[in-house]
Structure formats: structure tokens, C-alpha cells
Amino acid sequence: MKRTLTFYMLSLALVFTACNSSSKQEEEKKKFIPLEKMNLTSLDEEIGKREKALNEDTANVNRQLAAQLMEAYVVYAERFPNYEEAADRLFKAGELAMGLGHKVQSIKYFDKVYNDFRDYEKRPYALFMKAFVLENQAMQYDQAKEVYEKFLSEFPSHPMADDAEYSIKNMGKSPEELIREFERRDSLEKAQKKAAA
Numbered sequence: 001m002k003r004t005l006t007f008y009m010l011s012l013a014l015v016f017t018a019c020n021s022s023s024k025q026e027e028e029k030k031k032f033i034p035l036e037k038m039n040l041t042s043l044d045e046e047i048g049k050r051e052k053a054l055n056e057d058t059a060n061v062n063r064q065l066a067a068q069l070m071e072a073y074v075v076y077a078e079r080f081p082n083y084e085e086a087a088d089r090l091f092k093a094g095e096l097a098m099g100l101g102h103k104v105q106s107i108k109y110f111d112k113v114y115n116d117f118r119d120y121e122k123r124p125y126a127l128f129m130k131a132f133v134l135e136n137q138a139m140q141y142d143q144a145k146e147v148y149e150k151f152l153s154e155f156p157s158h159p160m161a162d163d164a165e166y167s168i169k170n171m172g173k174s175p176e177e178l179i180r181e182f183e184r185r186d187s188l189e190k191a192q193k194k195a196a197a
Helices: 001-029 040-056 063-079 084-102 103-116 123-136 142-155 161-170 174-197
Strands: none
Touching: 040 142, 063 084, 063 103, 084 103, 084 123, 103 123, 123 142, 123 161, 142 161
């Protein structure tokens, strides 16, 4: 009888503890505000926290922290597109997506920066980065070539113009092919210098 009573009391205590902890969990959930519902100030603060957390993780890049920061950047740009920071944060989201290997998202974010933020200083870079991701991550060479050509026609004197031309000329070549090509050029240049001397 004592065992049954002791067992019953322990069971009752566990039920109360479980109920109490689940009510604590419910309270914690109520404190959590989804990014989509945050105001400008709280979203700015959240982005700051996430940037700090990612920057403090210097040993290796924490993919989860990077993805969470990318999500916050995107929410900011979508909710507050007319604010000065929106274009820059969406560009950073594109960079994070590219670094995480999320090529579709990266292309989408760079494309949106290019199309929606005409006065943004990194707008040309957004177009270039879209082509870069198409070429190097998505392996969609025809589309990448079109975007590089668009970049060159719109921004012919941009510092990245030489890189765009180089990418068009060498698109789809393996690193070994590029090395052999450089070696051939180097030996031709040396031979021409010897002949001229």
C-alpha cells in the first residue's frame, strides 16, 4: 500500500512538474516575436545580434547562424524596402546565400537588388555576382554569358568589366585547362622577349 501511495505521489508530482514546465515553455514562446512581426527597431537589433554571433564564431562559419542572419536581412529588405539599409542588407543576403551554396536564393537576391534598387552603389556588383553564381555554382553557362554581356553593355568602365570579359572567354574551362593556357601564354611571351633581345 505504501509503495502504491508513493508511486501515486511521484506520478502526481511528475504531472505537475510537466504541466509547470510546459506552461513555462508556452510563456517563452509568447516572448518570441517572429521576424515578420518585428518593428523596424527590434528587427535592427535582431540583425545586430545575429551579425555579432556570426562574427564571434571565428573558428569556422556556423551555417545555421549564417542562414539565420540571411533570413533577417531578407525580412528587413521585404518589410522596409524604402529604408536606406534595405538594398545593402539584401545584397549581404545574396552574399551569404552564395557562401552557403544556395544558388537559387543568391541569384534571386542579387537580381532583386539590381532590379529594385536603381540608386544603390553596389547595383553593378549585384548584376556581376548574379552572373558569377550562374557560372560557378549553377553551371548555367549560357545564362551566365548573357548576364556578363548585359553587365558589360551597362557598365563598360566598371572595375569588374575585365573580370566579366575574362569569365566570358574562359567559361566552362576546367582549372587544368586554364593553367595550361596560362603556361602556353607565358612561354610564348618569354620566347618573344628572347627573339626581340
